[in-house]
Amino acid sequence: MGGADKVPFKEKLAYGMGDAAFNFIWMTFVYYQLFFYTDIFGISAAAAGTLLLTTRVWDTISDPLIGFASDRTRSRWGQFRPYLLFGAIPLGMASVLCFTTPDLPPTGKLYYAYATYLFLGIVFTANNIPYSSLLGVISPNSRERAALSSYRFIGAYGAGIIVLYFTLDLVELLGQGDRPKGFQLTMSAYALVTVILLLITFHFTRERVRPVMDRQTPFSRDLLDILANGPFMILFAVGIFTLAFVSI
Secondary structure (H helix, E strand, O other), X not given: OOHHHOOOHHHHHHHHHHHHHHHHHHHHHHHHHHHHHHHHHOOOHHHHHHXXXXXXXXXXXXXXXXXXXXXXXXXXXXXXXXHXXXXXXXXXXXXXXXXXXXXXXXXXXXXXXXXXXXXHHHHHHHHHHHHHHHHHHHOOOHHHHHHHHHHHHHXXXXXXXXXXXXXXXXXXXXXXXXXXXXHHHHHHHHHHHHHXXXXXXXXXXXXXXXXXXXXXXXXXXXXXXXXXXXXXXXXXXXXXXXHHHHHO
């Protein structure tokens, strides 16, 4: 491994902060979103479950579209980093809106929940997929990319532990008995941390691997190439089971 392939420690740390940022939001939703919708926001468990299901169906469309767009992005900031720069603040805003309880009738609350959760899903995808893809262009060296992955998951699990153990205490502390306000302020604090960490990731990471620009393939060809890639399909199946495990 040549010295030019080495990724500085501060860049590895900054990349790991990116996944910490996402998990301040993602793990809050994993642990508390259904509870918030039913016990704080005030919609039925059936309505909340249907909401989560239908918005996940939309992800099957939006995820490949964001991947398609980011693969073809060219800017002075690089290919994937611009999404963190311009997407961090909308992501923070969307997460706060999802944990805000408006003074609306039951039907209005349901519409509000659908609109805000769908908005969150779109901006989360628009940040998270380019962030994940950024790993492949920081260094051409596989050992350095493996090290970056380690920093990434340290950040992810670290944020998850903080969310698990401190969220309800923060809700009580910030809400002073007003639990809807407590959840909104707690999510506001997490959103602020998320925005700061994503901007740190944007600022301190670099894209060193440049894509080959000799041809552009259509989206349909990209999908066919993926379906014909045996190792990728195995990882795809493992990913489904892993996410199902986390969600359950």
